[in-house]
Amino acid sequence: MRLLEEKILSEGIGIGTEIIKLDSFLNHKVDVGLTARIGEEFARIFEGSGANKVLTVEASGIPAALATALAMGNLPLLFAKKSAPNTMLDGAFSAPVKSFTKGTLATVRVSKAFLGKEDRVLIIDDFLATGEAAIGLLDLVRQAGARCVGFGAVVEKEWQGGAARLRDLGYRVESLAVIASITDGKIIFKRNGC
Amino acid sequence: MRLLEEKILSEGIGIGTEIIKLDSFLNHKVDVGLTARIGEEFARIFEGSGANKVLTVEASGIPAALATALAMGNLPLLFAKKSAPNTMLDGAFSAPVKSFTKGTLATVRVSKAFLGKEDRVLIIDDFLATGEAAIGLLDLVRQAGARCVGFGAVVEKEWQGGAARLRDLGYRVESLAVIASITDGKIIFKRNGC
Numbered sequence: 001m002r003l004l005e006e007k008i009l010s011e012g013i014g015i016g017t018e019i020i021k022l023d024s025f026l027n028h029k030v031d032v033g034l035t036a037r038i039g040e041e042f043a044r045i046f047e048g049s050g051a052n053k054v055l056t057v058e059a060s061g062i063p064a065a066l067a068t069a070l071a072m073g074n075l076p077l078l079f080a081k082k083s084a085p086n087t088m089l090d091g092a093f094s095a096p097v098k099s100f101t102k103g104t105l106a107t108v109r110v111s112k113a114f115l116g117k118e119d120r121v122l123i124i125d126d127f128l129a130t131g132e133a134a135i136g137l138l139d140l141v142r143q144a145g146a147r148c149v150g151f152g153a154v155v156e157k158e159w160q161g162g163a164a165r166l167r168d169l170g171y172r173v174e175s176l177a178v179i180a181s182i183t184d185g186k187i188i189f190k191r192n193g194c
Numbered sequence: 195m196r197l198l199e200e201k202i203l204s205e206g207i208g209i210g211t212e213i214i215k216l217d218s219f220l221n222h223k224v225d226v227g228l229t230a231r232i233g234e235e236f237a238r239i240f241e242g243s244g245a246n247k248v249l250t251v252e253a254s255g256i257p258a259a260l261a262t263a264l265a266m267g268n269l270p271l272l273f274a275k276k277s278a279p280n281t282m283l284d285g286a287f288s289a290p291v292k293s294f295t296k297g298t299l300a301t302v303r304v305s306k307a308f309l310g311k312e313d314r315v316l317i318i319d320d321f322l323a324t325g326e327a328a329i330g331l332l333d334l335v336r337q338a339g340a341r342c343v344g345f346g347a348v349v350e351k352e353w354q355g356g357a358a359r360l361r362d363l364g365y366r367v368e369s370l371a372v373i374a375s376i377t378d379g380k381i382i383f384k385r386n387g388c
Binding site for chain 1: 217218222223224225226229230252253254256257261263264268269270271272273277296298304305307308
């Protein structure tokens with residue numbers, strides 16, 4: 001997605017060889033117009049997938065996932081929680097997830113009331129890195145007896161292997177910007193090398 | 195907002211006298227069409243407020259805040275974080291916030307790069323209860339030298355005093371549904387008593 005790649009080049013900051021800071025438009029301050037375009041792009045890509053629910057994980061996956069659900073005709077959005085609020089009374093599916101950027105181990109949870117075997121789930125997240133978060137969300141889908149129709153990432157860090165890992169498991173993965181490497185702070189995209 | 199009140203009455207679950215569970219459409223599973231309408235309603239209410247940025251706090255404030263920013267012509271959205279990611283390098287404004295429903299103490303943070311004295315900030319959140327989260331966000335706005343033009347809550351629990359507390363401080367508060375009390379699980383709205 002050209003508009004997104006341009007934004008990454010103009011505002012993204014590569015840190016070392018592993019981290020890219022996109023907090024000026026993606027996961028802290030949010031460029032709302034770009035987010036709407038991201039949602040429309042995912043809706044175009046996953047048209048015909050049969051998705052009836054969008055799943056993400058709090059917090060920074062929510063903007064892109066909401067925009068996608070809007071663009072797909074107001075599909076229900078479900079965001080997995082990393083803590084167990086005292087209003088989650090009816091039981092939850094849960095799975096462990098290691099955060100690459102925070103270095104912490106979290107548990108993601110969704111209420112059993114909101115994910116079931118009738119669901120065809122499109123998973124959307126801001127980053128796809130090692131795939132830990134995606135694997136955790138897929139575990140929730142599997143526990144519910146639901147089916148995952150695809151995984152959409154706004155930004156994929158290809159060299160960290162998450163997309164390959166998910167494809168090896170048989171899932172469809174679509175990333176709007178695929179970064180091949182970060183070298184001396186320079187961000188190299190996979191397809192066009194710009 | 196009639197549509198919201200009807201949704202609260204049909205799907206909300208009062209727990210004891212203090213907690214209302216709205217996770218089937220507001221803060222876990224999200225009714226995306228209703229969220230868009232919520233954003234449009236806030237945009238209508240705060241038209242002319244001069245807001246140039248929408249501020250909320252992760253995670254469950256994000257859907258309504260994003261929908262509001264969209265409906266106000268793609269204003270930038272800033273969501274305060276409750277943890278300090280290793281990409282937040284440039285310094286942050288921070289303030290303590292006690293969570294009513296989780297019983298925990300958190301610190302909310304925004305990067306100093308994204309909030310400044312030129313900003314006229316509309317704060318949007320899903321719940322307004324004791325006002326702790328709002329006071330924390332206002333503290334961030336004050337530290338930045340910015341100005342808060344108003345506070346919009348999707349659901350206000352009036353008896354917990356947050357709205358009165360904010361109005362006493364001189365702020366404009368607009369809630370789309372104002373709950374006066376929860377009695378024996380029955381949800382009583384302020385204005386129409388339904």
